[in-house]
Amino acid sequence: MAKQINVFMENKPGRLQSITKILYENDINIRAMTIQDRGEYGLMKLLVDKPNQAHLALVDSGYASALKDALAILIDDSPGGLYKLATIFLNQGINVLDGYGFVIDSKKSAIWCVEVEEIKQIKEIVEKEGFEVLEDQSLYEL
């Protein structure tokens, strides 16, 4: 399963710059990112090419960082792409905690990266329905 890095950050100027500087200095490339905001603080969620290395670099710099399993599902970059997946989620009674999407290959493929409970079971369901769930390596070879 792909790994996502969740970093605790205060909502104040300079935090994004500080985190991305650490990633840059460790030669880490960001594939996608999003921020889950709670006002005074939030979580920065990152998909990167070297998740372990990125996580350790952040921890060594004093950040509270955690490596989480991420369900990165390949969908079509065309009208109805996400709808198809969402319908499966509905039919299977899967609730989404948080998620974000990004395009890999314009008009062809996109990734919907989703946080759910019981991620392993849901991975199986999604794969059974014919979707591809990406591992770290394949995520960056795209």
Next chain:
Amino acid sequence: MLNYWNKEIETIGEDSLAALQLKLLKETIKRALETSFYKVRLEKAGITSCDDIRSLGDLNKIPFTTKDDLREAYPRGLLSVPSKDVVRIHTSSGTTGTPTVIYHTKEDIDNWTELVARSIVATGVTDEDVFQNMMSYGLFTGGLGLHYGAERVGATVIPIGGGNTKRQIQLMRDFKTTVIHITPSYALHIYSVFRKQGVELLDLNLKKAFIGAEPHSENTRRKIEELLNIDAYNSYGLSEMNGPGVGFECIHKCGMHIWEDSYIMEIINPVNQEVLDDGEEGEIVFTTLRRNATPILRYRTRDLAFIHEGGCNCGRTHRRISRIKGRTDDMLIVNGVNMFPSQIEEVVMQIPEVGTNYQIQLEKDGALDKLTVKVEIYSKMFTGDIHELDLLKAKIKEDLRASIVIHPIVELHEPGSLPVFEGKAKRVLDLRPNSYKEV
């Protein structure tokens, strides 16, 4: 293994102690009458000679001495020996106005050193230990006090003083330091630097820490013990009573033995000055019994604690006081409710998901006081889940409300982002107009 430095005096019987105290109190009164300050003060109270004190019960004829009295007597009002007999001067910083001064003769320093030697031997220190003294030297009594005591015991002393964390860690590693003397906040800080410096606890030989100079909770002590894998012993002292070595924990860590052959200890109600019984919490009051140059009678320390009832398994007969709950002048009044910063610390340190550093901020919000408690996320316990952060925040809030009966605002901060003080920690930021502070 039970070790004593001076077994005879440390295990003295109740009656012998009382007789000794009375003899030394009379000598102290005699010396006090030599000072310009006490001559007036004592005569006003009807004491013109040491013979006016016939029993320890006569102690209550003696008026209390306050910090303000010491300021008033500055610089020479409490000096009871010829200047040439003074070998050392310690003054307070005077941050709140006039400083205060304590003079020491050669014998005074010797007596002080004896108390520190007794204290550290009670924790199991021997001449084989390597003692790294991380308290400031100079006018602050914490550094020199322990230094002399540790040398007397025969330990190897590294007199580095406070701060310079990188060097501290290097010396700890290179000289296999076994015992450190440190403030609780600095102990927590230094741990966080180990990792950055690539030093593991296994590289060190640490066994004990003496912690003092700032009020702290039992949870803080445990946290220090767990993080550094050592025994931490509470130390109590105040410059007016020499400095460290007034009271110290023995290996049983169940309160600090006060050396009652050198100090008469009383606990009083800080409001009506009534003397309280053992077990009742109040302000600690001390009378010096062995100080020649600056005798001080019934000094109100403003430190709040209680005396433990019953003896100690270590065999020392000198009574033990509880940890210092706070100072009467540390007390905060928030929307009419009294609270101590230590109560907040107690709660914060119980929660594993937050780090060792925290800050308390007080502001006015219209007519009301606004209390904000800032804590740091502890990176080792971070799971990366925003809902857990929500729950954590709610839990801290609820635990604080249950403990201090005030609804605080809780802020979560990044690890290492709150200010760290390499000396005494300043955890409380009171931004309210002065009139709202307890004086």
